Amino acid sequence: MNGTAGQKFTVAHDAPLLKYLYEIFPTQSKTGVKNMLSKGQVLVNGQQRTAFDHPLQAGDALLVLPKVISMARENAVNAREEVEKTGVKIVYEDDDYIVVDKPSGMLSVSTARGSQSKSGHKETTLYAILNAYVKVQARSRRKEDLASGRTPDRSTAKIWIVHRIDKGTSGLLVFAKNERAKEILQSRWKELVIERRYVAYLEKKVEKESGAIQSWLVENPKSMKVHSYPEEVRDGHLAITHYKVLDYVHKGKGVYTKAEFSLESGRKNQIRVHAADIGHPIAGDGKYGAETDPIRRLALHAASLVFRNPISGEIIRCKSPLPEAFERFEQ
Numbered sequence: 001m002n003g004t005a006g007q008k009f010t011v012a013h014d015a016p017l018l019k020y021l022y023e024i025f026p027t028q029s030k031t032g033v034k035n036m037l038s039k040g041q042v043l044v045n046g047q048q049r050t051a052f053d054h055p056l057q058a059g060d061a062l063l064v065l066p067k068v069i070s071m072a073r074e075n076a077v078n079a080r081e082e083v084e085k086t087g088v089k090i091v092y093e094d095d096d097y098i099v100v101d102k103p104s105g106m107l108s109v110s111t112a113r114g115s116q117s118k119s120g121h122k123e124t125t126l127y128a129i130l131n132a133y134v135k136v137q138a139r140s141r142r143k144e145d146l147a148s149g150r151t152p153d154r155s156t157a158k159i160w161i162v163h164r165i166d167k168g169t170s171g172l173l174v175f176a177k178n179e180r181a182k183e184i185l186q187s188r189w190k191e192l193v194i195e196r197r198y199v200a201y202l203e204k205k206v207e208k209e210s211g212a213i214q215s216w217l218v219e220n221p222k223s224m225k226v227h228s229y230p231e232e233v234r235d236g237h238l239a240i241t242h243y244k245v246l247d248y249v250h251k252g253k254g255v256y257t258k259a260e261f262s263l264e265s266g267r268k269n270q271i272r273v274h275a276a277d278i279g280h281p282i283a284g285d286g287k288y289g290a291e292t293d294p295i296r297r298l299a300l301h302a303a304s305l306v307f308r309n310p311i312s313g314e315i316i317r318c319k320s321p322l323p324e325a326f327e328r329f330e331q
Contacts, residue, residue, distance in 0.1 A: 079136035171302025240264035
């Protein structure tokens, strides 16, 4: 609130909000005063209020913003709503990082082969959606700064990729809002990321209740498939995955294992490959040997992400509930 342009008042007596506004703006038309409320220009004790009958109490702080500031803030709110219309949920956001819950079927970023759908149209990526979002945010902040007499930040607004999850996987991932934040989190990833937990449905019954899978992973750039080797190989990256069985789901004559995975490393397709390594591919994952597709998507979900914000020092705890398709599958 400090430094925000606008007309500031201390409420002198109890009254409904609209009635009090009529009192302090006697030369304004009643329509003009009502528009202050409908356009989000009125803040009571720092909170935007639009209800005509909102009760004011003596001593309340009343701020009436210039129209340009309220419009800038409204644009920022609308931009967030546009993001969520795509099925993406913003779970956490500050000046440096944004954590989102991605739906299955959406690319995190464009691939080397491009991002065209089967129909030939260019696919919208999560990166593009968030990049557009932060640009609207930046424009809104600049307009508010100018109206408040502050020097606006004119640096380029964009999203920076920190890590990815597969197109078919739903759930949590984090992006940075500036290059410094991206480089710090990536360079200290193992230290700062406290928990990454995934839930999946595996084909057939996994007898061993918990375990660790270790192998060296190598991606074939032509097939875009990752291969697993029990011993160290050239161009191989060590990958370690821990799992535990949560439950069993019986469907007809078949059975699926609901399992939780956590990662010591973060390699491409790691959970999918390691699930196949133990003979229980993730349901819906034909790429790695699954024979069934009971929920019409890859049955893998990034359910939790806990990390220490290296800028603020705060522990950020984000959780994503299982998608409806998962819940229906268990019924």
